[in-house]
Amino acid sequence: MKTQLFIADSVLVFSLSAPLPAAQLVDYDFDDSTPSASAVAAHLTASGITGGSGISVFAYKPGNPDTGLALSATKWTTSATYDPNDYFEVTLTPATGYQLTLSNFQVDARRSDTGPQTWELRSSVDGFGTVLGSETLPISSDFYPAQQLSIPKAYANLDSAVTFRMYGYGASGTLGTGTLRIDNLIIDGEITPVPEPAGWFVLAGLVLLGSPAAVRVFRRT
Ligand SMILES: [Ca+2]
Ligand SMILES: [Ca+2]
DSSP: OHHHHHHHHHHHHHHHHSOOOSEEEEEEOOTTSSSSOSEEOTTEEEOOOEEOTTOEEEEEEEOSSTTSEEEEEEOOOOSSSOOTTOEEEEEEEEOTTEEEEEEEEEEEEEEOTTSOSEEEEEEGGGTTOSOOEEEEOOSTTSOEEEEEEEOOTTSOSBOSOEEEEEEEEOOOSSSOOOOEEEEEEEEEEEEEEOOOOHHHHHHHHHHHTTOHHHHHHHHHO
């Protein structure tokens, strides 16, 4: 029992004194037939995968590997450019007092014969205005594994929710039955405590030293 307590104390001290290493923040494998995350970092909330109003029929089909499952949807636009309503979406929200730095988005994607031939990634950071990366799926019915899109360095120290959308487009056929299937969606980065404002450290230091100036500040407030 003493050993267990010692380990717990060590973990606590580490988490307070050093930022978490850059690592995986969230993973979706869909193997339990739900759109929920299969693993989420501490101090982070990850939404389930949802779809825009322009897509339909969420289903769970053989994944990568096919001993597991993937998430599939229909009604992707046949346009050669993205439709603002045709997307998979995921939202990451840091806990109060924590901030997100994002580095990499990766996913295994597969289309059916008449499914979308391209998908692109955008985010709420700029109102879904910029394409962060894209992938073409030239052959149907094959998974294109672990397409990795690096996230711009501007995605650092975010203290509020971030939403990513995968827009699929360029489907063929007009019935909308073509599918885009995704598996092993992983977002990398780190989540760290928001630093205390520097002014508080100065003031706290003055108080600890018994500074008359600090005492005056406290008396006025
Ligand atoms: Ca899977
Ligand atoms: Ca659509």
